[in-house]
Structure formats: C-alpha cells, structure tokens
Amino acid sequence: MPEMPELETIKRSLEPNLIGKKIKRIEILLDRQIKWPTPGEFMYRLLFSSIEKLERRGKYLIMKTTNDFFLIFHLRMTGQVIYCPKGESLPDYGRIIFDFSDGSKLVYADSRTLGTIYVMNEKELPQIKGLAELGPEPLSEAFTLAYLQKILAAKRGSIKTFLLDQSNIAGLGNIYVDEALFLAGIHPMTSPDSIEEDQAEALFAAINKVIEDGINDGGTTFRDYRDGNGEKGSHQEHLYAYGRGGKPCLKCGTIMKKIKVGGRGTVFCPACQQLK
Secondary structure: OOOHHHHHHHHHHHHHHHOOOEEEEEEEOOHHHEEEOOHHHHHHHHOOOEEEEEEEEOOEEEEEEOOOOEEEEEOOOOEEEEEEOOOOOOOOOEEEEEEEOOOOEEEEEEOOOOOEEEEEOHHHHHHOHHHHOOOOOOOOOOOOHHHHHHHHHOOOOOHHHHHHOOOOOOOOOHHHHHHHHHHHOOOOOOOHHHOOHHHHHHHHHHHHHHHHHHHHOOOOOOOOOOOOOOOOOOHHHHOOOOOOOOOEOOOOOOEOEEEEEOOEEEEEOOOOOOOO
16 A cells, blocks of 8 residues: 555645646546545536645545545555646546546546545545544654654554554555664564663654655555656665565575564564564
C-alpha cells in the first residue's frame, strides 16, 4: 500500500497540473469504488466545479473543489491517480475518469479495485473513521519526541504493530516501519512501553529520516505505485530492511531474518536489532 512518501509525491506531482482545472465530465466505470455518496450524487457534486487545492493527510489524497466539496482517494494496494494531458493515452485499469475543460484527464486506476473514493462536504468528513482518527504525521510540528515518548509509555504489544497503527502516527506502513526500526536498532517485537529514552530518541530520528528520504526519492515502487505523472519512485534502491529477508545486513553482514509480526511480513537484522 502506498504510504506517506508515496502520497506526498503524488500530491506534489499533481498540483501543478490540476489546480484551477474545471471538471466538465465524469465517467464512472466501476460504481462500487465510490463509497460516498451515490454515483449520481458523486457526479452532481463535482461537475462544473474546479480543483482549488490539493492536500494529503496520512495515506489519504484530498482535493478541495471551488464549491466546497472534498474529493478523497484512499489508494490501498494498487490504486493510482494519474494525470493525462490532452491526447495522451490513458493508463490500464481505469475505474473513474475525470475530463477537464482543457481536454486533459485525471484517471483513477486500480487493478485490484481495493481503493475507495469519496466526495464529502466538511460536515461529512468524520464519517471516514480512518481519516478522522489519524495521529500526527512525521515531519510535522505535532510529531515531537515528547509525544512519541508519551504514547510509547502507554502501549504494550509489539513496536511494529504500534507503528502501523495510524491513530498513533499517521502515514507509516510496512516498508517505512521496517526501515525505521532497522535504523533505530530496535527489534520489531519490542514492547513499546519498554523502549528506553535513548531508543526513543533514535526511533524518532529514524522515522523522520525514512519518511524524508522516501519523499526525496519519489516514493518506493516494487510493482504498482506511480506518481501523478505515471512515473516510478526510486527509494526501493536504497532500502536497508524491507524486502531483504535472507540477504546480508548492509551494516554488519549478518543474514537478515523475516518473521510475521501482527500478521505482517517483517524483516530485521538479528545482530543489529536484538530483543532485550
């Protein structure tokens, strides 16, 4: 699933192409990916409005229109939001196509059709529980070392599961959690409430670093992820842990181990990330 760096890259790549574009036609090819409102009301709310602003919150892409509605995309595993200039071929697996008055298009494509799309006014936004309950994001003013230390002290279980919980920290997924834990030298099965002050400081720095690096590299592409122009990211070329099970650790040479934590595949170095 695209994580914060991928969604931020999509937002940044779409902004210069979409701001001010007027929606003149909408083609809905798969009704069930629209979760709110009905397909007919979906079109009624958007037609002949223009895109005023692009935002991102956690793993949600949000487009505000000039008539005060919010077009919200949650891409899940294989969703893509691709801008197509006039005359350019469209991506495969298009599910919803937005035609603009200048002849360009925005295509929501999704091979596995797991993504969800909403058009809501401000009062309706709390109905998206996952969006309403998001915690602070890495690189934001709200995400501080003090905040991280406070929530770590109140939670048990595994640090891997803790970091994947979007209500604790928004935007982290399997890739960047494995990377942050590796850089911080923390075993993924460590209980959050057992993490000491120096480990919390290392984890705070590591979370911010992996997110910033992922954004700078345009996201991580293994298969489906593309930015708003259909381009792949390059961060997969700079990973320390994710996807490297059975390979030598890039720090110490120990063979990386892959286990399941909370049902999620998890890669770590037994030497660099010892369970205390």
